[in-house]
Amino acid sequence: MEDRSFFTEEGRHGTDRRPMAVLRCRSGPGTAMPARYLAPRHWHEEVEILYFTQGRFTVELDLQETAFAPGEICLVNAGTLHRVQSEPGASEHLALLFDPRILAFSYADEVQQRLVAPLLAGQTGLCSKVVPGDPAYLPLRGALLALQQLYAAQGPGWYIRAKLQLLELLAALGEAGALRPTPQGRLPGEAVARYKAVVSCIRARYMEKLTLAQLARAAGCSPEYLCRFFRKISGSTPVEYLVAFRIEQAKALLRATGDSVLEISLACGFDSPSYFNRQFKRRTGQTPNAYRRQATGRETA
Template sequence: MAISLSLDQKEKAKHGEQLFPLQCYVTNLSATCPAVTAHWHDEAEFTMITNGGCTYQIQLCPYSADAGDLIFVPPLVLHSIHADTDPVMTSETYVFHMNYLGMGNADICAVKYLAPLAMQKLIPPYIIKKEHPIYGDALSIFQRLSQLYHSKSIGYELKIKSLLLELIALLLPFCQEDSAFSQLSNEHTSKLKAVLEFIEHHYAEPLSIADLASICCFSEYHFMRFFKKYMGESAMEYVRNIRLEKAAELFEQGAESSLEVSLSCGFNNLSYFHREFKKKYGMTPGTFQRKINI
């Protein structure tokens, strides 16, 4: 089953099962829901853009991606997606834990390749475009992976595992050592992660720029410029969007009272909540509820 990621905070999601930690997701981004906010998780992900275009921001760097492009995001890497709103951007993603490939084993494959990749000691090419030397082989792997996942023929789990190992072997000659990356960039990534994690846990509480700036040990002015540079929106816009996405999730889970939802998501003014919800989703909370209950 393919699961929509458009409203999910992926770091909270459970990807697959304990014995088969792999899950397929289909993401649809449009003018109504134009972004997957910055997040990270313990798993790696392998994606193909199937329609439209978008910008991935991976470890604070922007990468343009178009239909047909492939994206590989290693574990623990901060990333977000901002779509071109016309046409709708659609992608198919396979999220998997590296332990599925044997990262926890005491063998040369785990020690020399899988663990360094998972720990960001080896940095792969994140975007694989048609002109990349491995594009043809990587595309073939993705297509076979998708066919196996959806057909679930006998032994498909074993075949998928072999395909993902083949993908990593393809990427290895193009990986860079960690030393090639700026210490400042790593430092900024860590600070941004800390801020996003704090917001994730405290979005329902009153939050100020001073609160968030203190996490980074920045002045408020420096923090506002820092956040806007890497996230493409102000910190307070980001907080508002997180609150609105959490509200949409509550409605999807069966919540009925707009007042209770607004308060539990950090909105103290019901009319303001209704106005911002409509601005983001193109409909009032009541219309949103009716649509998801059809």
């Protein structure tokens, strides 16, 4: 299984014309995650709504953890740093992801001004947890199940009906008081913003020579402070994260291209082939050639 430590989804689900997806996620024997479900810390510009149907989960939203039981629903605002993990064993949940901009109207009617525009501007946000008995629960659960059926079938006109369901969902959340003003406190927002700035810098420039000082400038803080808060959030230093990310990109190139190991090491920001080989073996237990041979049956110098 590939390392999912870099689950920073900068792309989108669905297509440009239909930016929406409903995923059924499972863990347990016979699945891609036999031990437990884990979506490591990441963010994206989509709204995500999780409906937990089996197993207990912990969801971290901007570094704050919340527990979820079967039947409960988690709402993740666009841009929120989050992590999802089940308890060991079998689990299942639905994940609805959509670009919130698809809700916008060109005509500034009451719906646009009162519900959609504040949400898109970040002035309001979805509440993080809805449980059975809450006013929003039944309409929200009903909309999720309807969206699951529409997405699975994808019959004629499914996307139009799906957008109508999303508007119904938004209206239900508004009526139930589940759309709330966005808090403006400094922390953990400041730490989250700096973490995201560093990760974005690494993703955009990993092929270049990057120093700790450059990463600190991206975060707007000193190198010492960067190392402290980055380790607290991610469990590694920024430089360790950079090396690990480069190795993941190298693994992808080893699988997908016929480029030599030297070419791949240079393309991924390693200026020393011997250092690349050491780091690759340390993190994968294999040499680059052995990894390629196992993954593809090919080998290059």
